[in-house]
Amino acid sequence: MTRFVRRLAAVSALALCAAAPVAAKTFIYCSEASPEGFDPAPYTAGTTFDASAHPIYSRLVEFKKGTTEIEPGLAESWEVSEDGTEITFHLRQGVKWQSNDVFAPSREFNADDVIFSFDRQGNADNPMHGYLPGISYEYFSAMEMGDLIASIEKIDDYTVKFVLTRPEAPFMANLAMPFASITSAEYADTLMAAGTTEDFNNKPIGTGPFSFVAYQKDAVIRYKKNADFYGEAPKIDDLVFAITPDASVRLQKLKAGECHLMPYPSPADLADIKSDSNLKLDSQPGLNVAYLAYNTTVPPFDNPKVRKALNMAMNKQAIIDAVFQGAGQVAKNPIPPTMWSYNDAIEDDAYDPEAAKAMLAEAGVEGLSMEIWAMPVQRPYMPNARRTAELMQADFAKIGVDVQIVSYEWGEYLKKSTDPSRKGAVILGWTGDNGDPDNFLAVLLSCAATGDGGSNRAQWCDDQFSDLITRAKQISDQSERAKLYEEAQVVFKDQAPWATLAHSTQYVPMRANVEGFVMSPLGDFTFETVDIAE
Amino acid sequence: MLRFFLAKLLYLIPTFIGITIVAFGFVRVLPGDPVLLMAGERGITPERHAELSAQLGYDRPFLIQYLDFLGRLFHGDLGTSLVTKKPVLTEFLALFPATVELAVCAILIATLVGVPVGVLAAIKRGSLFDQISMTGALVGFSMPIFWWGLLLIIFFSGTLGWTPVSGRISLLYYFDNVTGFMLIDSLLSGQEGAFRSAASHLILPSIVLATIPLAVIARQTRSAMLEVMGEDYVRTARAKGLTQRRVVSVHALRNAMIPVITTIGLQVGVLMAGAILTETIFSWPGIGKWMIDSISRRDYPVVQSGLLMIAAIVMIVNLIVDLTYGLINPRIRHK
Numbered sequence: 065m066t067r068f069v070r071r072l073a074a075v076s077a078l079a080l081c082a083a084a085p086v087a088a089k090t091f092i093y094c095s096e097a098s099p100e101g102f103d104p105a106p107y108t109a110g111t112t113f114d115a116s117a118h119p120i121y122s123r124l125v126e127f128k129k130g131t132t133e134i135e136p137g138l139a140e141s142w143e144v145s146e147d148g149t150e151i152t153f154h155l156r157q158g159v160k161w162q163s164n165d166v167f168a169p170s171r172e173f174n175a176d177d178v179i180f181s182f183d184r185q186g187n188a189d190n191p192m193h194g195y196l197p198g199i200s201y202e203y204f205s206a207m208e209m210g211d212l213i214a215s216i217e218k219i220d221d222y223t224v225k226f227v228l229t230r231p232e233a234p235f236m237a238n239l240a241m242p243f244a245s246i247t248s249a250e251y252a253d254t255l256m257a258a259g260t261t262e263d264f265n266n267k268p269i270g271t272g273p274f275s276f277v278a279y280q281k282d283a284v285i286r287y288k289k290n291a292d293f294y295g296e297a298p299k300i301d302d303l304v305f306a307i308t309p310d311a312s313v314r315l316q317k318l319k320a321g322e323c324h325l326m327p328y329p330s331p332a333d334l335a336d337i338k339s340d341s342n343l344k345l346d347s348q349p350g351l352n353v354a355y356l357a358y359n360t361t362v363p364p365f366d367n368p369k370v371r372k373a374l375n376m377a378m379n380k381q382a383i384i385d386a387v388f389q390g391a392g393q394v395a396k397n398p399i400p401p402t403m404w405s406y407n408d409a410i411e412d413d414a415y416d417p418e419a420a421k422a423m424l425a426e427a428g429v430e431g432l433s434m435e436i437w438a439m440p441v442q443r444p445y446m447p448n449a450r451r452t453a454e455l456m457q458a459d460f461a462k463i464g465v466d467v468q469i470v471s472y473e474w475g476e477y478l479k480k481s482t483d484p485s486r487k488g489a490v491i492l493g494w495t496g497d498n499g500d501p502d503n504f505l506a507v508l509l510s511c512a513a514t515g516d517g518g519s520n521r522a523q524w525c526d527d528q529f530s531d532l533i534t535r536a537k538q539i540s541d542q543s544e545r546a547k548l549y550e551e552a553q554v555v556f557k558d559q560a561p562w563a564t565l566a567h568s569t570q571y572v573p574m575r576a577n578v579e580g581f582v583m584s585p586l587g588d589f590t591f592e593t594v595d596i597a598e
Numbered sequence: 599m600l601r602f603f604l605a606k607l608l609y610l611i612p613t614f615i616g617i618t619i620v621a622f623g624f625v626r627v628l629p630g631d632p633v634l635l636m637a638g639e640r641g642i643t644p645e646r647h648a649e650l651s652a653q654l655g656y657d658r659p660f661l662i663q664y665l666d667f668l669g670r671l672f673h674g675d676l677g678t679s680l681v682t683k684k685p686v687l688t689e690f691l692a693l694f695p696a697t698v699e700l701a702v703c704a705i706l707i708a709t710l711v712g713v714p715v716g717v718l719a720a721i722k723r724g725s726l727f728d729q730i731s732m733t734g735a736l737v738g739f740s741m742p743i744f745w746w747g748l749l750l751i752i753f754f755s756g757t758l759g760w761t762p763v764s765g766r767i768s769l770l771y772y773f774d775n776v777t778g779f780m781l782i783d784s785l786l787s788g789q790e791g792a793f794r795s796a797a798s799h800l801i802l803p804s805i806v807l808a809t810i811p812l813a814v815i816a817r818q819t820r821s822a823m824l825e826v827m828g829e830d831y832v833r834t835a836r837a838k839g840l841t842q843r844r845v846v847s848v849h850a851l852r853n854a855m856i857p858v859i860t861t862i863g864l865q866v867g868v869l870m871a872g873a874i875l876t877e878t879i880f881s882w883p884g885i886g887k888w889m890i891d892s893i894s895r896r897d898y899p900v901v902q903s904g905l906l907m908i909a910a911i912v913m914i915v916n917l918i919v920d921l922t923y924g925l926i927n928p929r930i931r932h933k
Contacts, residue, residue, distance in 0.1 A: 090770070092769055097891075100681050198680060262683075262684075265683065280692075280883060281689065281693060283766060306769055306881070310748075313748070316752060317763045317764060320759065322763055322769075443639075475629065475634040478634055478637070492639060515643075517644050
């Protein structure tokens, strides 16, 4: 009898459980690498930002989901002064900081946190500036924030004014980048008092949609939903990153249901993924470009006709088919088609070996022998540079140009390719940081970026082009800016400092029951909108 | 015995110093440097490059950097990772138990399977079993680990669904790491099914890591046994009328074990090398994967100190092996 009663009790308990709210929803993301740390400011890898800036932190302004447009974040609104050098932000009130075992915030987010977040990166006297051994703030310096920001003033607790040294339209986009994440000044004070400042990087505190729970190095990162998040609350309760470096293994895990979503499938697996009814595949054009940069200061490549002729000799569609296995599109402009100001009216140089040959002859070039540099690594914009170079070699042979393919170790490649006296043409590419055309055109093609160590590998300095992009940077009206950039692309096409090769397509495979995942044109992986269907 | 031990220990000192030079020099002779790799496609101006190199101390002459490294080493300071900015020792200690757990399972599998197979193959020399097992050993020895691991995952985890794909334990289990050994921690956690999950995650990576050592041990055991079985004392034992079982287990095996133990000891180095690939395939958070990442990022402090520690471990294991022979064969320690 007693046994029966016990059983009855157990059964009713079970029934009660079933009636209670459903179990916590855990979303597992098979990420591709370990984060370098959890403070977004000192690091540069996308993987690090996916694990730190996006889930844990928020910024003054944010990229609207799935776009590169700016929308309010921790700043609810802002005004830009007439001359474009003063931006006043009105901060959101009632935003709570997260807490952990070493920190319980005594106050909400305010202007002090904004000032602290930038001051610690740019001001060497800030006590948190050098809080980790050998720390440097690469993005802060690469985006020239130090030169750009004259001062940041606190008007009151919820108003901050940024004073710039010059008008700079892309500045707002910079503020939406991971390095500009807002960190807690009070947390820093607490850790400094305790002498454990390294926890700023190990036990991050932010205002984002998820709060950090634990990280087991190279294995697992755990987050939980931040119930106090100021935006729309995440639909999942727990977010887990299962670090899985090998792409084939990631796919096996996804198929076995060990994770819900994975980044960077290998192109060879795409057909298999599409045919699996348990999986689905999202795709979008990546915000990137792959190019072949001639050295425009070294003869005969200082002659635009020679560069044009080579561009016309190149069968780019064959490269897309063979190297990208269709996961890409031919590039005609230096910026990708998803970016505003993309000039679609421009016509690409048609593939025409005969005309190319004639043009070379016209330029007085005969028996040309050149190097093509192929990088030794796979990048998001270029699956196989060696193979690409081989295809170019074959194409160029048809117009009587002899090509030697060279390669160096990746670090050396990056360095040697910036040498102004470099002989060869270099295969390289770029992935956008903030969706602003300036982030492509100025970084890769401005006069300022030429020279040793610069990112203008064509060493191309064109007055007309430079003038256009400099003017565009100083205007805040986007349609005005777009016109100037469109014009700049015409100059670029005419002068042909590069052969624009391809824009790769990004693929994201996930379980069929994953809902609400939004791909980011910037290649970020964010999960506050995802849900798992029952 | 103590003298023997001290003499062996003394030999370790020059070896250790030699390893510090190799570990320090190795990563620096590779082209490229951490600052360049950090800057990526964006490039870095020579001034900024010089500034960052100076901040990290890499603008000083190699000799000074080496002496600095050595000096810190003697104070127990293994340096700080350039990437994660964490002490190398902290990272090593967090990851090392995972590698040990995997390596111990692998060497157990390799020994427990390899020795009996080798003995049987020797006794039944020329039989079908001998031929199949030795061909299998040759295949195992030549197996590309990466391919083999992937093949097992696709078959056992993908097609059959018997084992998990990768990782150390199902992510549904979450508990504090007490020892860092998942088998032990999962038991300590008291969570139902945790140990089972941890054990099932160990199966495939252990088999993959055990493959090459198993092949080597089986072949070595076979040839050592064959050699011993031809010795006079074995013939004498047989002549005395002892059973085959007694001849093999008492007279032959004990003597055949000396080269086999050496082989097992040497496999520790092989395991460390195999761990790099095995850990990468199975997303196993150990030091093999850590070293590979650090080499590709030119994280000098991690590579040099990590290599040093791995080398030190291999040396210690070899020392233990040397001492073990001394126990098995008293003649060695009196030489």
